Amino acid sequence: MNNKEKCPLCKKISTPQFRPFCSAGCKDRDLLKWLGDGYRVAGPPAEEAIIKNNNDDV
Numbered sequence: 018m019n020n021k022e023k024c025p026l027c028k029k030i031s032t033p034q035f036r037p038f039c040s041a042g043c044k045d046r047d048l049l050k051w052l053g054d055g056y057r058v059a060g061p062p063a064e065e066a067i068i069k070n071n072n073d074d075v
């Protein structure tokens with residue numbers, strides 16, 4: 018048994034300071050990856066379609 022965690026990015030042994038990553042560099046890279054995914058999710062607002070449907074009932 019060994020309870021040493023591995024860095025999810027480069028598979029090196031993680032350090033307690035930057036868990037679960039091995040270094041500040043890998044931690045930053047993971048953070049940037051998540052931020053990049055967030056910026057790409059930009060869909061049009063659905064509110065306009067709902068308002069039009071309500072007007073049809075009048």
Ligand SMILES: [Zn+2]
Nearest residue numbers: 024027039043
């Ligand atoms: Zn790493």
